[in-house]
Amino acid sequence: MSLFRKFFGSSNLASDEKKETEISKALIEKSMAIDELFIQNFKKNGGKFLYCENSEEVKEQFENILEENDWFESQVLCYDLTLYSMLDDNKLIYNKTSTPKFLLASCENLIADQGSILFSSKQIKQHRPNELPENIIVVGKTSQIIGEKTDGLSAIKRKYITDYPTNITTIKYFQKVKEEDFTQYGTSAKNLYLLLLEDL
Template sequence: MSIFRKLFSSGPTNSNEEKEINKISYEQNVPFDEKFIFNFKRNGGKFLYCESMEEVKEQFENILEENDWFESEAICFEPTLFPLLQENNIIFEKPQNPKFLLARCENLVSDEGSISFSSNQIKQKKPNELPVNMVIIANTSQIIPGKSDILSAIKNKYQREYPSNITTLKYFEKAQEEDFTQYGSAAKNLYLILLEDL
């Protein structure tokens, strides 16, 4: 996982560093964690790497500050994340005008840079029913090689009582040109806070 430290431990990259990252040739023998980062950023996602829960809290507060979301409203269905919202005076019980979704995810899909969710994170909501802005907290152990691995990862995780509404989000910025591959997809302004756990 040293790729995370090399690329992201010193904060935001400048344009020269981004150009250097984009020059890397991603072939099949490249580790799928590196491939995920490349594909996720190419899809327009905003990536924040953390080595501790303290860093996660700090990055979350930075996101709130950047977007002026302090003391606003959010959607969150996961009780383990409620303290993050409470500490920052974010209303999450019956929000009227939520600015963002705070959630975990099922998996991070390497080969396409997408994020999979289930009813455990988003209940029965469809992607277009969720706020445009999303803050997702995930662990490095959740990165899987491909979309075909999503169901087996979910079966291994839950063993019984599988969640429903399994869906993936892949596009994190509006396409500049008409792109038929994005047809029917709602682009999201997505921040991924990735916590090292391996």
């Protein structure tokens, strides 16, 4: 690069546009890498992943999960008003029992480097992970995939400026450990399905 270009910038608009295009491509590739990293780690943790292109596919996959597990006419725990219609459509009883078959919830974020799901009191109230049903169905969005847990905490601070949620926790293990693993001490494995809705 010449000394004049260094001080005065490039006068060639075509090269500037090319650089912007390359930067955009790099950002897209980085974004795709985060998506792929999340899916890989999530599956490695034992999670069941179902990709959905639209809300109709979310409902269809939800019904497939109910059929696969014979959860029709089951009792369900759900605190998200936006998900009640899926329960009503399938005539499921929710929030009226102390022994629900599964939890239906949205989430705060999907953490790529851990393959985990970040929840707050907005989705699970004050329940600790070991107090939740063994079976969980999460409806998440591709826009909720982030790199690390610290990014998730920052996103929560930005999202809830005045009504900051409590009970912020992640669930990471989605299958029983075959051998004793001290890294999972104090955690409870969940049978977790993720319905991931494409919204980007």
